[in-house]
Amino acid sequence: MNEVTAFETVQKALKPIRYEHTVRVTEEATRLVGIYGGNLEKIRLAAILHDYAKHRPIIEMRRKVQTCDKLPNAMLDYGDEILHSFVGAVFIEEELFITDETILSCIRSHTTGKVSMSLEEKIVFLADYIEPGRTFRQAEEVRKISDENLDLACLTALGNTIQYLSNKQLPIYPDTFAAYNDFVLR
Numbered sequence: 039m040n041e042v043t044a045f046e047t048v049q050k051a052l053k054p055i056r057y058e059h060t061v062r063v064t065e066e067a068t069r070l071v072g073i074y075g076g077n078l079e080k081i082r083l084a085a086i087l088h089d090y091a092k093h094r095p096i097i098e099m100r101r102k103v104q105t106c107d108k109l110p111n112a113m114l115d116y117g118d119e120i121l122h123s124f125v126g127a128v129f130i131e132e133e134l135f136i137t138d139e140t141i142l143s144c145i146r147s148h149t150t151g152k153v154s155m156s157l158e159e160k161i162v163f164l165a166d167y168i169e170p171g172r173t174f175r176q177a178e179e180v181r182k183i184s185d186e187n188l189d190l191a192c193l194t195a196l197g198n199t200i201q202y203l204s205n206k207q208l209p210i211y212p213d214t215f216a217a218y219n220d221f222v223l224r
């Protein structure tokens with residue numbers, strides 16, 4: 039799929055505010071590729087499509103988790119916010135016929151992170167966290183770090199998310215801990 043078609047597809051699937059976020063994530067990911075390298079074409083396509091499933095009914099996403107062998111049922115216990123990334127990757131494969139694992143894995147891990155993140159996964163994850171529309175203090179901090187140290191920026195974003203969720207006494211999907219530990223231990 040080319041970029042023009044991908045943008046048209048998500049523009050139809052998303053509300054305008056979410057589409058604008060998508061455009062900024064794509065620009066931010068492009069900036070990060072300028073600093074750290076990575077496959078620009080795949081990273082941009084993953085960024086364009088990363089929130090493809092964001093507005094799907096929760097019931098549809100939960101049903102997909104229950105019926106799809108690739109998606110562990112355990113992910114239903116960690117809040118509905120994480121579903122669009124994992125389920126989104128499956129929908130993108132099934133509906134848009136994108137099979138490239140580099141692209142799909144960036145989409146799958148963009149919310150939670152994961153162990154052993156590739157350069158492409160780190161860039162999409164971070165771009166989603168620091169795009170200019172994210173105006174909270176922690177995002178500003180991570181944005182500064184992202185100019186110099188990609189891994190430290192990811193680690194800081196993951197730590198912030200863990201702190202944010204634990205302050206609210208919300209469940210935390212284990213992939214985020216795995217990613218955090220992975221970056222700390224490197």
Ligand SMILES: Nc1ncnc2c1ncn2[C@@H]1O[C@H](COP(=O)(O)OP(=O)(O)O)[C@@H](O)[C@H]1O
Nearest residue numbers: 089116117119120149150166199209210211214
């Ligand atoms: N490991 C996790 N467990 C549960 N919720 C999480 C986890 N990681 C992130 N979240 C939550 O998912 C929400 C959506 O994040 P994100 O996907 O980055 O935003 P977006 O809606 O822009 O795609 C955030 O509110 C965040 O707190």
